[in-house]
Amino acid sequence: MHIQDIFAKSKTTLSFEFFPPKTEAASEKLFQTILQLEAFKPSFVSVTYGAGGSTRELTHDLVVRIRENTSLDPVPHLTCVCHQEDDIASILERYAAAGVANILALGGDPPATLGGYDRSKDAFQHAADLVAFIQRFNRSGTHPDPRGFGIGVAGFPEGHPATPNRMMEMDYLKAKVDAGADYICTQLFFDNHDFFDFRERCELAGIHVPIIAGVMPITSLSGMARMAELAAGARYPAKLLKALARCGDDADAVSRVGIHYATQQCAALLDGGVRGIHFYTLNQSDATREIYASLGLRDSETVA
Numbered sequence: 001m002h003i004q005d006i007f008a009k010s011k012t013t014l015s016f017e018f019f020p021p022k023t024e025a026a027s028e029k030l031f032q033t034i035l036q037l038e039a040f041k042p043s044f045v046s047v048t049y050g051a052g053g054s055t056r057e058l059t060h061d062l063v064v065r066i067r068e069n070t071s072l073d074p075v076p077h078l079t080c081v082c083h084q085e086d087d088i089a090s091i092l093e094r095y096a097a098a099g100v101a102n103i104l105a106l107g108g109d110p111p112a113t114l115g116g117y118d119r120s121k122d123a124f125q126h127a128a129d130l131v132a133f134i135q136r137f138n139r140s141g142t143h144p145d146p147r148g149f150g151i152g153v154a155g156f157p158e159g160h161p162a163t164p165n166r167m168m169e170m171d172y173l174k175a176k177v178d179a180g181a182d183y184i185c186t187q188l189f190f191d192n193h194d195f196f197d198f199r200e201r202c203e204l205a206g207i208h209v210p211i212i213a214g215v216m217p218i219t220s221l222s223g224m225a226r227m228a229e230l231a232a233g234a235r236y237p238a239k240l241l242k243a244l245a246r247c248g249d250d251a252d253a254v255s256r257v258g259i260h261y262a263t264q265q266c267a268a269l270l271d272g273g274v275r276g277i278h279f280y281t282l283n284q285s286d287a288t289r290e291i292y293a294s295l296g297l298r299d300s301e302t303v304a
Contacts, residue, residue: 079108218258
């Protein structure tokens with residue numbers, strides 16, 4: 001379903017993100033997790049993407065499998081890094097043929113295996129360039145939907161790590177929207193003030209597309225450290241850090257505290273009229289299922 005239709009259908013979207021596993025066994029385990037979460041009828045699910053060859057194919061395969069074997073709407077990530085126009089066109093053609101309706105267009109980072117990679121060789125230097133190219137593909141009429149792919153882009157409530165100038169950051173975000181993005185999905189954050197401030201600054205900048213809040217339930221200290229690194233230094237509020245410190249080495253307590261915190265965060269976002277919540281699942285279903293149960297949610301159509 002095209003993202004415009006998804007937003008028209010749901011007052012508040014609820015969605016999940018997965019990353020493609022590297023082994024066949026892990027792939028089967030993930031697919032069982034996806035089937036468990038399918039029962040919650042999410043608005044869509046997204047699949048992350050690495051620019052390296054094997055990771056790229058794993059993303060494509062998982063997206064097509066979700067599309068062909070579940071009732072879910074997969075939204076594959078697509079990055080500027082390590083791509084030429086022919087590469088992107090080929091990927092879009094494959095997704096169009098499979099009936100994939102939406103794309104999340106990102107700048108991306110070079111694979112760790114490509115140390116010193118020269119980004120100047122890439123056809124798309126900024127996500128706005130990739131959005132514009134997807135829109136040109138849309139106008140070619142190759143996609144079965146006359147509108148072509150729906151397009152999402154990333155937003156950074158805590159600030160983009162490569163753009164310390166927050167005013168310039170909003171200019172870059174508006175450029176992505178002006179190029180044809182249909183919605184914004186934010187990077188994870190742990191202080192709702194950052195999200196609501198970001199949403200207001202978007203309005204001031206003339207950005208009026210739906211903004212989905214990215215939430216990651218903390219289930220382990222190792223996962224927390226990993227996400228702080230991947231999210232370029234996510235800010236953990238002192239209130240959360242104090243609660244986690246009280247857990248000591250009790251892994252179960254850490255998980256309970258993390259899920260409780262995320263549940264409160266989601267409740268406040270819903271009360272604040274958030275347009276959607278996107279759960280970074282880390283390929284696990286337990287935390288998301290507990291949050292749904294605590295909030296009294298069954299699917300996106302139950303959000304009051």
